[in-house]
Amino acid sequence: MRYRLEPVRGVRDRAAQGARSELAGAVGAARITEADLVRAAERTHVAEERVRAARAARAGLSTVGQPPAAAPNGGAVRTTAAAIARADRYVARCLHALAQARIEEHAAREVHAGRLETVDAQRAKLATARAEKQAIDNHFAAWREQQRKLADRRSEE
Numbered sequence: 485m486r487y488r489l490e491p492v493r494g495v496r497d498r499a500a501q502g503a504r505s506e507l508a509g510a511v512g513a514a515r516i517t518e519a520d521l522v523r524a525a526e527r528t529h530v531a532e533e534r535v536r537a538a539r540a541a542r543a544g545l546s547t548v549g550q551p552p553a554a555a556p557n558g559g560a561v562r563t564t565a566a567a568i569a570r571a572d573r574y575v576a577r578c579l580h581a582l583a584q585a586r587i588e589e590h591a592a593r594e595v596h597a598g599r600l601e602t603v604d605a606q607r608a609k610l611a612t613a614r615a616e617k618q619a620i621d622n623h624f625a626a627w628r629e630q631q632r633k634l635a636d637r638r639s640e641e
Contacts, residue, residue, distance in 0.1 A: 493624060496617040503610040510599070510606040517596040524589040531582040538578040542571040 545563050 489620060489623060489627075493617075493620045496613070496620050500610070500613040500617045503606070503613040507603070507606040507610050510603045514596070514599040514603050517592070517599045521589070521592040521596045524585070524592040528582070528585040528589045531578070531585040535575070535578045535582050538571070538575045542568075542575050545571055 545568050
């Protein structure tokens with residue numbers, strides 16, 4: 485006698501295999517976005533350090549006509565208005581670069597969070613497919629046992 489749910493069993497097997505493949509793809513994509521997020525965080529950190537250095541350099545400049553605070557023995561070089569303006573512009577550029585890096589990091593974080601949600605959804609889909617497959621397998625095992633007992637009874641008669 486043929487198992488009447490054999491076609492359903494095949495469908496459930498293929499569904500479970502497809503769910504495993506989709507989960508693997510989602511995990512691969514999440515790893516890529518995680519690497520992108522790490523790189524964006526590194527760029528943000530570098531930009532923050534650059535801002536700190538630029539602000540420290542600007543703070544080292546004293547008022548116009550005075551020697552820089554870091555100059556040894558009141559060095560002969562005098563701070564000019566142009567030097568202060570350059571330092572201010574450099575700080576502004578560094579702040580702009582930091583803002584861009586933070587925006588990119590936030591975007592990368594959002595993309596990665598979306599990928600993680602996809603991974604969670606694929607895991608749930610795989611769990612459902614496995615449960616459906618297990619239900620059919622349990623039914624098939626019970627059917628086989630029933631067929632074995634029926635065959636044993638017939639052979640005893």
